[in-house]
Amino acid sequence: MNEYHQSALSSFEYCAYAYHLERIEGKRSLGSFATCRGTAVHAGREHNLSQKIESGVDCQVDEVLDATRDSVNSDIGKDRIDLAVEPLDGMSKRDAAGKIIDTAVKLAELDHEQLQPTVRPVGVEVPIVIEIPGYPFRVGMRLDSINADNTVSDLKHSCQRRDGLWLTDQYQPPLYALGFSAHTGRPFKQFVYDFVICTRGANRLYAYRREIMPTRQQTLAMLNRFSAMHESILKGCFPPSHKAAWKCSPVYCSQYRNCKYVF
Ligand code: SF4
Numbered sequence: 001m002n003e004y005h006q007s008a009l010s011s012f013e014y015c016a017y018a019y020h021l022e023r024i025e026g027k028r029s030l031g032s033f034a035t036c037r038g039t040a041v042h043a044g045r046e047h048n049l050s051q052k053i054e055s056g057v058d059c060q061v062d063e064v065l066d067a068t069r070d071s072v073n074s075d076i077g078k079d080r081i082d083l084a085v086e087p088l089d090g091m092s093k094r095d096a097a098g099k100i101i102d103t104a105v106k107l108a109e110l111d112h113e114q115l116q117p118t119v120r121p122v123g124v125e126v127p128i129v130i131e132i133p134g135y136p137f138r139v140g141m142r143l144d145s146i147n148a149d150n151t152v153s154d155l156k157h158s159c160q161r162r163d164g165l166w167l168t169d170q171y172q173p174p175l176y177a178l179g180f181s182a183h184t185g186r187p188f189k190q191f192v193y194d195f196v197i198c199t200r201g202a203n204r205l206y207a208y209r210r211e212i213m214p215t216r217q218q219t220l221a222m223l224n225r226f227s228a229m230h231e232s233i234l235k236g237c238f239p240p241s242h243k244a245a246w247k248c249s250p251v252y253c254s255q256y257r258n259c260k261y262v263f
Helices: 006-014 014-022 035-054 063-076 091-120 172-184 215-235
Strands: 002-005 121-129 137-147 150-158 191-196 205-212
Touching: 002 006, 002 215, 006 014, 006 137, 006 172, 006 191, 006 215, 014 205, 035 063, 035 091, 035 121, 035 137, 035 150, 063 091, 091 150, 091 191, 091 205, 137 172, 137 215, 172 191, 172 215
Parallel strands: 002 137, 150 191
Antiparallel strands: 121 137, 137 150, 191 205
16 A cells, blocks of 8 residues: 655645656755755754653753754755755855854744743654545654644744645645544644744744644545545656746755756
């Protein structure tokens, strides 16, 4: 039985050909400034919330910032980040790490000060795989944080504010609700988005929270999309993204240099 991780659906829908290159042909892809910074802020949160399961209190911010810096230095040191595309192009490894760390630690500090204090984790980075009756595939996910009040928290790092339709268009809330109930056997209360934002250009930093209770219709729509992806994969159908789409650029597509459709 095929198994798809939650992130596979978004990747496939942005560009099925990039999905094929990365997940079927196994072509190596490199991260970017944004993915490296987002991973680093996550690492800071994971450090604090993991120890908080036992201690019940937040750790000192210095520990969070150390985990954030370590994540950036590890990614850069292991050549996982593309230093040929903006805004890191032409930089040495040391300068690139410094540029990413500069705002990563500020975002991690904001998260630690404003969002993490009200999170009461009972599980952090929890891997879950579920079978859904009537669907011929399994779906996997990794929950950032399962909380004592039957919520699931997820940290999002972005360069722009996310509200309105963006919140209800995401696959994570309905999927994580299914995963939470299968994993814990308890009724799901709601999905909590914790956002840390660093705006482009002005580098304005702020944090905020949004709570979502996915509807049955959103759950069915999400599963229908997984089904459509599954059928395309079985048929070997992996069309490229539109050339004018934002995804189809060396900055946002990690398979750009392997792609036969760009010119
Ligand atoms: S460059 Fe465009 S078409 Fe090619 S893999 Fe990336 S998103 Fe898809």
